Amino acid sequence: MKNYFKTIKIDKNSRSRITEIYVRNKKIITPVFMPVATQASVKALSSQDIEEVGTQCMLSNTYHLYLRPGLEVLKKFGGLGNFMKTDKAILTDSGGFQVYSLSNLRKITEHGVHFSSHIDGSPHFFTPEKVIDYQSAINSDIWTHLDVCVKNPAEYEEAKDALKKTKNWAKKSIEHFKKITQDIQPKPKILAIIQGSVYKDLRKESLEWGYELGFDGFALGGLSVGETKQEMFETLDYITEIAPKDKPVYFMGLGDPIDIWTATKYGVDMYDCVLPTRNARNGQALTTYGKIYIKNACYKKDESVLDPECDCLTCKNYSRAYLSHLYKSGELLSHRLISIHNIRFLIRQTEIMRKAIEEDRFDDAFNEFLSKYNQTKLKI
RNA sequence: GUGGUUGUAGCUCAACUGGUUAGAGCAUCCGGUUGUGGCCCGGAAGGUUGCGGGUUCGAGUCCCGUCAGCCACC
Secondary structure, eight states: OOOSEEEEEEOTTSSOEEEEEEETTEEEEESEEEOBOTTSSOTTOOHHHHHHTTOSEEEEEHHHHHHTTOHHHHHHTTSHHHHHTOOSEEEEEOSHHHHHHTGGGEEEOSSOEEEEOTTTOOEEEEOHHHHHHHHHHHTOSEEEOOOOOOOSSOOHHHHHHHHHHHHHHHHHHHHHHHHHTTTOSSOOEEEEEEOOTTOHHHHHHHHHHHHHTTOSOEEEOSOSSSSOHHHHHHHHHHHHHHSOTTSOEEETTOOOHHHHHHHHHTTOOEEEOSHHHHHHHTTEEOOTTOOEETTSGGGTTOOSOSOTTOOSHHHHHOOHHHHHHHHHTTOHHHHHHHHHHHHHHHHHHHHHHHHHHHTTOHHHHHHHHHHHHTSOOOOO
16 A cells, blocks of 8 residues: 655755645645535635635535435435545544534543534533444545543643543544454544644653554644643644654644744644635735735725735635625625635645745745735835 | 794714703724634714894703795795
């Protein structure tokens, strides 16, 4: 079997790297940003839009798809990719984060998690094995296991207890994964979710068992959930320093451009985040020269495009004034056009990073990015 | 012309028999959002209560006059 993970180039002056991940005849070049398609849709975008912005892989969500449309529907279609009409790779989140974010509706036991549907209140019970089965029905390319995410700041004992459950579930998950994917070709991959809050010994332990249990990569969970940026990056620095280098590292839920550059410097390969699409729907655009609020009055008559350095559909065609009008009028087209731009912006950053790593000038490129991005609002 | 009725923020409306600094929604302006519970969350600005008198310790509120809109009747 072809090695699924290959490091192509490591920057001379940082841990940033270019790697290739092969999964089910799909190749993902990292650093990669994955748009989020929680409910079988990157909100406001068609699969054609998703392809056009340069998406290699997207994230979807077991919890949401299980509740709606339901796994029978996805099975009938042969999986989420066929359902959505996309041939891009799909990574599925296990539902562990929903256990965390919908915590008022859930109860965790050592066997799994009881929760009420946020749609109709109906009771459900997720176990590690069931979540693996569900991802089989979704037929995604990269799977994750059920985990327990704790909010920061967390007491050491709380984080330790959550990690213990997570490890136990990870073990059950990968055993079940091996069993049910025995006859599937080509095989999907599965990532270990690394927990442990900001406690280094817990993070280390998590990485160790994640590796020993035979997972295909490390998904860093429990970060950007309430801790300060400094704590987040201290923890990340430690994790990426000691993480085995022969597997991909995925920072779950990171989407601020500066954060992505920083994490890449530390050696993170994969990112996903709702930020580019959610913020787009709330009128915020990411640009080379900083973020702009399209709803601000100064863009009302602005004939320039969102970002002069961007090559997306929106920036090739539409003025800020038009986007401002669409947003203020509540036109849904503004959601689509700004989402396209924001996702393209983040993907373009990863392309800029790869080029810089190839040329051993990641730090310089990072500084160039910062000096432009930190400028005050661009006014032409 | 006579009688009635209504004038409060840019808009639509609140404010018990007179009682702290006249409120809210929308619009406006400015932020926020990090493994998405689909137009979200937070903050700010904005008033000579149509105008002029009067009564009262105190008036958006009561009285008189006046202007404007609406309704009815001559």
